Amino acid sequence: MAHCVVSGAEAILDKEFPVLDKGFVRLVDYLGGDERVVQSARVSYGAGTRSRREDAGLIDYLLRNRHTSPFEQVILTFHVKLPIFVARQWIRHRTARVNELSGRYSIMKDDFYLPAAEDLALQSNDNKQGRREDTLEPEQADKLRCALEQAQQVAYHDYSALVDQGIARELARINLPLSLYTEWYWQIDLHNLFHFLELRLDSHAQREIRFYAQVLLDITRKVAPLCCESFEQYTLGAVHFSRDEFAELKRRLAGDAGNPDNDGARDTERDVEGGTSGGLPLAGKALERFETKLITGRQL
Numbered sequence: 001m002a003h004c005v006v007s008g009a010e011a012i013l014d015k016e017f018p019v020l021d022k023g024f025v026r027l028v029d030y031l032g033g034d035e036r037v038v039q040s041a042r043v044s045y046g047a048g049t050r051s052r053r054e055d056a057g058l059i060d061y062l063l064r065n066r067h068t069s070p071f072e073q074v075i076l077t078f079h080v081k082l083p084i085f086v087a088r089q090w091i092r093h094r095t096a097r098v099n100e101l102s103g104r105y106s107i108m109k110d111d112f113y114l115p116a117a118e119d120l121a122l123q124s125n126d127n128k129q130g131r132r133e134d135t136l137e138p139e140q141a142d143k144l145r146c147a148l149e150q151a152q153q154v155a156y157h158d159y160s161a162l163v164d165q166g167i168a169r170e171l172a173r174i175n176l177p178l179s180l181y182t183e184w185y186w187q188i189d190l191h192n193l194f195h196f197l198e199l200r201l202d203s204h205a206q207r208e209i210r211f212y213a214q215v216l217l218d219i220t221r222k223v224a225p226l227c228c229e230s231f232e233q234y235t236l237g238a239v240h241f242s243r244d245e246f247a248e249l250k251r252r253l254a255g256d257a258g259n260p261d262n263d264g265a266r267d268t269e270r271d272v273e274g275g276t277s278g279g280l281p282l283a284g285k286a287l288e289r290f291e292t293k294l295i296t297g298r299q300l
């Protein structure tokens, strides 16, 4: 079958979706959609599915069973404007094709990311890579925003002065901060986009890149709604359990919480017979992590 036209995607082509204070994501182009995933899967499974319900079932099956290659048949191209510190995290995803604005060639714009007061927080006590949930007091937030803005203005003023003196742009730019915005075209297939989204929508990812990931997902839903529904069901909303956690879960379902000596525990051990051992009772931090996972539904 020829080119897939997805009306939902056509409607948002070229539209800028704002992110942070000055950034955006724009869908430049797409190739394929749910239909393409189904068509390409049929090549391996033979003709069959027809209705939307059957298509959804097939897509669910592919995603659940990590039959990933049909998802690689769908390609999306985005134009993104993002602060350099977000770009540095984003670029680690090697399975995309990128073309970025050149600070050697172009004059960088006076566009810096200034976090909103509600995004400012102290260093987290329990997560070395993150910030605390509670935000700064308004006065402290104002002071910090002023300090950040002032430093950005000084940096840009110095940059402009060097450019005006005729210093090469590739040198003039080197003291510009990570809060400066850059832009790129980013092209990726749906399988690898889902991998990116799984990592960058996670609560462990930096808040700013999570905002971008959410907009990418919203846009991608327009291109491939069934695939996204499946991704949200089986990947994003799923929680994985380790071997011992799963054994603990089985024990609890059998009504044997906290008592590894009873029948439930022995059943679990029998289930994993022949494996590398399993069903060991959880204790200490592992038990704590398991309990938190059950309560919050977060992958820890």
Ligand SMILES: Cc1cc2nc3c(=O)[nH]c(=O)nc-3n(C[C@H](O)[C@H](O)[C@H](O)COP(=O)(O)OP(=O)(O)OC[C@H]3O[C@@H](n4cnc5c(N)ncnc54)[C@H](O)[C@@H]3O)c2cc1C
Pocket: 092, 093, 094, 095, 096, 192, 195, 199, 200, 204, 205, 206
């Ligand atoms: C919360 C968080 C914190 C992080 N903290 C740090 C940090 O402190 N320091 C740091 O350096 N990085 C950090 N990273 C980056 C992280 O280690 C990965 O580099 C990044 O998430 C890209 O993941 P990836 O390699 O799976 O993705 P991609 O590059 O998109 O690759 C997708 C998959 O393709 C395969 N693949 C791609 N290229 C190759 C290759 N050349 N060889 C073999 N297989 C390949 C792998 O299976 C890979 O999983 C962090 C990431 C997250 C989400």
